[in-house]
Amino acid sequence: MSSFAIGLASFPVLLGLLALRLPIGVAMLLVGGAGYVVMSGWLPLIATLKTGPYFQFSSYSLSVIPFFLLMGQFAAKAGMSSALFRAANVWLGHRPGGIAMAAIGGCAGFGAICGSSLATAATMGQVALPEMRRFNYSGALATGALAAGGTLGILIPPSVILVIYAILTEQNIAAMFLAAFVPGFLAAFGYMAAIWVFVRLAPQAGPAGDKAAWPERWTSVLETWPVATIFLLVIGGIYLGWFTPTEGAAVGACSTGLLAVLHGGMRLSGLVDCLKETAKATAMIFLILLGAEFYNAFLALTRMPMEAAAAIGASGWPPVLVLSAILLLYLVLGCVMDSLSMILLTVPIFFPIIIGLDFGLSPDETAIWFGILALIVVEVGLITPPVGMNVFIINGLARDVPMLETFKGVLPFLVSDGLRVVLLIAFPGITLWLVRVLS
């Protein structure tokens, strides 16, 4: 067996082990370690294991991940979700479907201090669902909008997955965050447009709510100032070079934690909850990171990713076709895998391929553009059947709505996602505009 074949064969083996319920990090460690032994024997692996895992975890650049996770946990306890929802609702709620649009707006605002889709969906769901129920919104529209809105949490910076992508591909985290802006806004507007179409077709699904007076509109916007301040401080500070991404995440976590104590009424038991949830998420991610490190070290030994990238580059296939095929694969994988594991598993293989293709962009721009596209497509997996985690979470909050209704309600948002991805592929400038203008 050539080393290329070994590298190639490892992928189906890995996927097979995953399908047999082996935890993703453990499976990558196992296949990576075994492949390492096949390629270069037992001793190098044993030697690497002495200090390799410790130094993998003892990394300044990776420490940004637990900090942002902690920030997201604090954000969920900061009590800002109702203020954010209200600020959007006073402007939109009196239109048909407006409360669902406000839920999208609230999700976008919450995404500015929280880098997790699930937390965004769950937190905004608790606030927006009762309001939509009060105005007799259909279960499909109400739960669909919140499940889709949750994906804004990860698209609008700070975003844990973007951070991991940036670290994996050695890209500038600040540039990645900037690039996510316009697509994030497009996503929010696209979702609102989907709701607009939805209530045109089924007016009884989203009746108009109360109309708010002008003074109330402005004061409720002002009440979201802590979120705006933290967001500008963290993202602006990282971008302007006041501090490193890790320091920015620390500032964000500290200020969000203070907000949770002062505004959200977080006490000791709440803090312990936050710490334990952060512990769980961090351990899960770092175990996968460790597994990915070993798996990638093995793949690099086989030279499979480089040779595959060279072969595809020389094949003369249209770059957009290759890109579309990869994104389609993400879409399929996203139906059964979680987004973070998918990025960690596939980026080392797909990234060299993409970078080797000519899209008329500089390598850095290609990397940023692909990262945003991949992020959007893997997040779609959170709201597609059979395993859409956002859908499960929102459906769990709205017990009376059948799961099928929620998946139906998600459909218009999937159409909106599809259109947006096509738009972003056709015009890379949309994603790269802000990066180009500000650098």
Add this chain to the structure above:
Amino acid sequence: MSETAKGGAPDPLGRALARLCGALAVLGGLVLVALIVMTCLSIAGRALFSAPIPGDFELVEIGCAVAVFAFLPYCQMTGGNVVVDFFTARAPARAQAAMDLAGNLIFTAIAGLLTWRAVLGGQDLQRYGETTMVLAVPIWWGFVPAVFCSAVLTVVCAYTAWRSATEVLGGQPGERKAEVP
């Protein structure tokens, strides 16, 4: 996609391990909180008095490693390591338990291997007297909590394997929570 859901531990060993893992998770979390506060103070010191906390990067590196190692047992104990259960969701509970048993045994072996190698790695670093650049903290210090937590992780993995084994043998379907709503 779901977490490997496990109910509360019914046996004394499980309860003791759950308490230990929870305590380690909170301790590690407090280390994180200390790191973010320290980092903010360092930024403030740098901005206001051009005097950052010396070696702040090193402290973050050491603390992050210690925290992550402290988090690993809790994640395994609470079934936080995600698995793809789409293809096996309809399999009988005992078949699922058998697959989880295999997974937990593999993880036990890996965790044991990591612990063993980390002991030797720490000893190497101690022997060579390697320290961090600014604060001259001996690097092996970080290995002490890391090795302890790896050892706890190994025990927890073995315990979860034993739990899966009893499920396979005894087949108590009532203990498994529904994985997909």
